[in-house]
Amino acid sequence: MFSFTNIRVGFYLAVRQVRRANLWTTGLIVFVMLLTFLNLVVVTGLLVGIVAGISNQFRVQETGDVVISALDTKDYIENSPQILAYLSSLPQPAVISSRYVTAGTAEANYFERSDPNEKANKTGASVVGIDPVAENNFSHLSRLVGEGSYLAAGDYDTVLLGPQMVDRYSFGEMPGLSPLKNVYPGTKIRITVNGSTREVVVKGILKVPANSPLAARVFMPATEVRQLLGRSDYAVNEIAILLKPGEDPATFRDFLKRSGLAVNAKVRTFEDSIPNGVAEVQNTFGMIGNAIGSLGLAVAAITIFIVIFINAITRRKFIGILKGIGISGEAIEISYIFQSLFYAAIGSSIGLLVLYGFLVPYVNAHPIVLPISNAIIVAPVLDTFVRIGLLVLTTVVAGYLPSRMIVRKNTLDSILGRN
Amino acid sequence: MIDVYQLTKSFKDGPVETKVLKGIDLAVPQGQFVAIMGRSGAGKSTLLYQISLLDEPTGGHIHINDKDTDSMSEQEKMFFRLAEFGYVFQDYALLPELTAVENVALPLLMQGLSPEAAREKAAEALARVGLGNRLNNLPSQLSGGEQQRVSISRAIAHTPGVLFADEPTANLDKESSATVMQIFKELHAGGQTIIMVTHEDEFASYAERIIKIDDGKVVADSRPA
Numbered sequence: 001m002f003s004f005t006n007i008r009v010g011f012y013l014a015v016r017q018v019r020r021a022n023l024w025t026t027g028l029i030v031f032v033m034l035l036t037f038l039n040l041v042v043v044t045g046l047l048v049g050i051v052a053g054i055s056n057q058f059r060v061q062e063t064g065d066v067v068i069s070a071l072d073t074k075d076y077i078e079n080s081p082q083i084l085a086y087l088s089s090l091p092q093p094a095v096i097s098s099r100y101v102t103a104g105t106a107e108a109n110y111f112e113r114s115d116p117n118e119k120a121n122k123t124g125a126s127v128v129g130i131d132p133v134a135e136n137n138f139s140h141l142s143r144l145v146g147e148g149s150y151l152a153a154g155d156y157d158t159v160l161l162g163p164q165m166v167d168r169y170s171f172g173e174m175p176g177l178s179p180l181k182n183v184y185p186g187t188k189i190r191i192t193v194n195g196s197t198r199e200v201v202v203k204g205i206l207k208v209p210a211n212s213p214l215a216a217r218v219f220m221p222a223t224e225v226r227q228l229l230g231r232s233d234y235a236v237n238e239i240a241i242l243l244k245p246g247e248d249p250a251t252f253r254d255f256l257k258r259s260g261l262a263v264n265a266k267v268r269t270f271e272d273s274i275p276n277g278v279a280e281v282q283n284t285f286g287m288i289g290n291a292i293g294s295l296g297l298a299v300a301a302i303t304i305f306i307v308i309f310i311n312a313i314t315r316r317k318f319i320g321i322l323k324g325i326g327i328s329g330e331a332i333e334i335s336y337i338f339q340s341l342f343y344a345a346i347g348s349s350i351g352l353l354v355l356y357g358f359l360v361p362y363v364n365a366h367p368i369v370l371p372i373s374n375a376i377i378v379a380p381v382l383d384t385f386v387r388i389g390l391l392v393l394t395t396v397v398a399g400y401l402p403s404r405m406i407v408r409k410n411t412l413d414s415i416l417g418r419n
Numbered sequence: 420m421i422d423v424y425q426l427t428k429s430f431k432d433g434p435v436e437t438k439v440l441k442g443i444d445l446a447v448p449q450g451q452f453v454a455i456m457g458r459s460g461a462g463k464s465t466l467l468y469q470i471s472l473l474d475e476p477t478g479g480h481i482h483i484n485d486k487d488t489d490s491m492s493e494q495e496k497m498f499f500r501l502a503e504f505g506y507v508f509q510d511y512a513l514l515p516e517l518t519a520v521e522n523v524a525l526p527l528l529m530q531g532l533s534p535e536a537a538r539e540k541a542a543e544a545l546a547r548v549g550l551g552n553r554l555n556n557l558p559s560q561l562s563g564g565e566q567q568r569v570s571i572s573r574a575i576a577h578t579p580g581v582l583f584a585d586e587p588t589a590n591l592d593k594e595s596s597a598t599v600m601q602i603f604k605e606l607h608a609g610g611q612t613i614i615m616v617t618h619e620d621e622f623a624s625y626a627e628r629i630i631k632i633d634d635g636k637v638v639a640d641s642r643p644a
Contacts, residue, residue, distance in 0.1 A: 005531055009529050013514075017516050020515075321512040324500065324512075325525070325573065326498070326501025326502070326530075329497075410474075
């Protein structure tokens with residue numbers, strides 16, 4: 001079938017048919033191919049991007065590129081000051097934030113509760129002690145304050161609350177979390193940590209999605225949490241490091257491990273520390289994306305099949321004439337394969353331009369704000385080309401089959417238009 | 420040399436079988452210009468399609484240059500048509516998206532010529548029929564007579580053994596018809612074998628032999644008056 005002459009004649013016919021085809025028809029087919037391409041790549045990319053958005057929140061707001069945390073057998077990172085000093089001396093980190101993290105409770109409306117048997121408006125909380133300036137440099141936490149204001153250096157007895165802590169912003173009740181009622185900036189609440197209770201003023205309330213690691217946290221100045229925990233040795237619970245551009249997190253992690261840090265702490269990259277659930281959700285969304293993409297592929301195949309079939313059936317007489325004057329059926333079929341390839345290639349090329357020239361950079365710069373996360377488009381180039389390959393293959397088969405159906409008909413019947 | 424023995428062709432439409440050709444014997448020597456005539460429905464076009472291997476006869480035998488065509492596969496017939504035959508159809512049968520020169524070059528490409536050589540040879544063939552200045556015109560930009568001349572160019576560009584023409588003047592005005600017949604006459608003078616179906620005596624008179632068909636049989640085989 002694929003002899004040189006057949007391919008050459010097929011190409012000769014295809015080029016001229018495409019070149020002199022109706023511009024609107026060609027445009028419509030290419031547009032369908034473009035939409036199919038975008039459906040294949042962008043829908044999957046967005047679904048994966050939703051999860052990537054969640055993962056990215058962990059990186060940007062919590063872990064950084066590399067995170068150092070306490071060993072499983074310890075409550076805190078031993079020799080934290082020395083580690084922090086060492087990290088500060090290294091050239092790779094861009095920003096470092098050390099945090100005290102502990103479990104505690106937050107209680108509101110305790111003045112209004114006259115009956116001691118009445119249930120307290122109290123919720124469990126992850127209390128995080130931060131250096132407001134360092135943390136803001138790290139996670140730009142001040143930009144996430146939706147109500148009130150951010151903590152300032154030197155603040156004392158003030159807190160920032162995650163939205164899950166406040167009933168009017170919470171995303172629903174979670175086990176152990178009963179959102180606080182009537183809490184606004186300026187409201188006094190009680191924070192209890194390690195058996196010590198401190199009355200603090202709510203300075204701000206964060207505005208972040210439900211899946212943000214910040215959603216159920218209470219941020220306090222580090223000095224206060226350290227006092228509540230009794231950490232006179234300044235031992236922190238986690239150190240998050242953002243690396244300078246171009247630095248590889250895995251390489252830096254390995255470097256830190258080789259430097260001996262692994263003796264006192266767990267050193268992980270952002271990927272290492274992604275919760276298992278997030279990875280599973282990522283896989284699930286990827287599978288759903290592939291399923292939707294497969295449907296899109298089937299629609300594209302049917303579209304091309306119909307387009308080529310109609311084209312071939314309306315040109316049946318000419319196909320008969322071609323066969324009559326000695327043009328092989330294979331050459332005619334190849335001409336339709338080339339036409340299908342053309343539509344797929346042009347559609348995919350425009351799709352690539354739209355995807356990498358506009359959609360990916362734009363959406364990554366302006367993530368789509370969804371309740372679950374700020375979604376981006378994840379479209380690795382290799383995956384995209386695999387999908388283009390699938391699209392081209394499907395298109396070629398969908399273009400070949402109808403042309404073969406028509407070409408196989410009796411030559412004279414085709415010429416005379418007999419059934 | 421074409422030899423036809425007891426050629427029959429029937430068409431079935433459900434239980435009804437219509438016999439169109441009822442045992443035709445015919446011999447066309449190399450270089451002859453034959454006109455097949457007959458009233459509408461007599462079977463003249465059907466006979467042409469059988470001899471030119473565009474259709475499969477129901478019975479009988481066709482030998483071309485002593486080669487029995489009964490045993491040929493579809494593929495072999497396709498190559499045979501490409502190498503040995505040229506066709507001129509009543510409605511020109513040009514591909515609308517190909518220019519005149521591209522239409523003519525197509526069978527040459529299929530014969531293995533390079534695109535440049537095919538184009539050059541096609542241009543020569545078009546020049547022979549007086550269309551050397553219309554090479555790059557699409558069929559839609561040509562008159563009926565010009566389209567038929569392109570069709571003739573396509574049929575003769577590869578110097579076929581036999582040129583088949585099915586009512587080549589049916590869609591043309593008198594002047595264009597005369598031009599087409601003049602081309603046939605010149606081709607015949609150059610030794611080209613031509614088998615033409617026509618129902619007009621005026622054009623049949625260009626041939627050196629007229630075969631009249633009626634009810635699927637040869638009823639007369641003569642030279643024009």
